[in-house]
Amino acid sequence: MRNEYRIALAGNPNTGKSTLFNALTGLRQHTGNWAGKTVSLAQGSVSFKDKTFQLIDLPGTYSLFSNSTDEEVARNYIVFEKPDVTVVVLDATSLERNLNLALQVLEMTTNVLICINLIDVAEQQGIAINERLLTNRLGVPVIKISARNKKGFPMLLDTIDRIVSGAIECHPAQMTYPDEIEAQLKKIEPKVSEFVGNHLSSRWVALRLLDGDEALLNEINKRLVPEGG
């Protein structure tokens, strides 16, 4: 059994994603280059029980629609490099805006952990978050932490551990779109499924094709289509 796992950190800018990354990895960091694009992402490791988690700090973005290079980098890492777990870091004080990104990630990949940061600030402001309800609604673990005060880290690491060991199964809730879009999806998704197989979520790819995401199209061609094929 392997004991090294890749954990990607996604999140909006200013959610304390990097604070979390730094607090967990300490000075065990370096910058790695990833295939396809000359992109450097900060990487660091953290040991938990008998396992080593390689944390990858993705660029902070507001969405993953590949508007900017940053968004493309984060998106490509999640769908093509397939980290063992994608942790989405949200700001407890502006959860409504932050949840957008989480919902997008849930459409893209299965093993997702929602990590609500800055819970100490939120509590000061009188914001109470029912994480159990959110866990039920979203189909993936939702936990609360305060990266600045290093609170909630054992819970976070334990949950990651239980996801990679299979003790927790993630069933990310999928968005239901208006009938018109759903009908279009129904037409195109089976064909996409034939093409991408188990590599990518066919529903998500179909949605992106409908959206006219040419950058993704090129990326799929580059990564999934064999040379000369």
Place this chain on the structure above:
Amino acid sequence: MRLEELYEEAQVLSTSKLRDEIVQHLYERSHQLCHEGISYTKSKRDTRTDKLDAIFTSPIFGFPIMITMLGVLFYLTIAGANIPSSMLAEFFGYLEGYLTSFFTFLHAPDWLHGVLVLGLYRGTTWVISVMLPPMAIFFPSFALLENYGYLPRVAFNMDRLFKRVGAHGKQSLTMAMGFGCNAAAVISTRIIESPRERMLAILTNNFVPCNGRWGTLIVLASLFMAANFTGGLKSLVTTGVIVGIVMFGIVVTFFVSWVLSKTALKGIPTHYTLELPPYRKPKIFDTVIRSSLTKSWSVLIRAVKVAAPAAILTWVFANVFIGDTSILMYVVEFLDPFGKLLGLDGYIMMAFILGLPANEIVLPILLMGYLSTGSLTEVDSLVDLKQIFLNHGWTWLTALNMMLFSLLHYPCGTTLLNIYKETKSKKWTFLAFLIPTIIAILVPLIITQTARMFDLL
């Protein structure tokens, strides 16, 4: 090519408002989740952030506060770096004595001592003692401002100006990155969505003096511009000059952005949302340790990596003779007429050319050239340093021109490489080299010719 067919099919099915509908649904779902999952026990308005924003982003106080902050940051860096810098220089000089006696003890040949001690060791340690202290102050202070949440406010203030010249407001954030390192800042332009505005940010980033140029700017400003002042006032005048230089760089940024957006990069600026996060008290200790350890260290390593070979090369150039003139002198004499035209000289031009790999080494190379032994004599104090410059006919005008040339000239090798990687275009990389170079030649040329015309010297 089946995926392309699928794409075509999807495009036929899809409607133009699909993206909007998707986004709208995401928002509705978020709203619904929050409605169910969150309860508020207090009124949640963060009044402190609102009050602070009223001051920091105010149309009246915004800019003065920004310039003051910049000034304070520079002042802390300049005043604070003085003593550790001279202590480091002293320490390295002390070590050199031992190194030299070690080489004598081994009966090492003169050239080996020359290359390793006079070239490599002196060049590298100079870079360390001049660069490390300002970095160790500037980076952590800047990181504190960043963590406090002030930088997005800077972007907010600058937005109007950038929009007016046809550029993107987020360019001010990438500019701020440029104070640390232009090469890193070029990568940071990825936060700008529109390719046109991103290109503007890349092409003009160089007009913000990076860490590698701080040393040059600070040394020259304190030697020639603040020469008649002492103590705290001296640092204050130096700071004033540096702030002026930086302001000039920003003016050039706006000007070049404006010209480009009217010519080669035509277009109107796109809209974007800029989030103003709440002000948060930074974890001071963590921030300071992290930024001084990781950032300063990595920049320093890079500086040493390029300084070492350049120092050796310069020593070799200065000590290999063709006839009775060294290679170095041939180059200097060749460049001299052109340098003189700009109010500089052949040595300075050579230093900038050899300094292409990294701006950190321009001043050390220049000194090596002036001492024409290809090695730095132990420059014990800045007074000695000034004497070397004066012996080569320097005036305040030479210093000013060199500072401006340093501010405006072509980006360093690493930055150019990053520009190529990010733009994937030889043409734009070449322009990123050409535009600053032309400006860096024109500005000193105009200043020098004007000064000569009015007999200011």
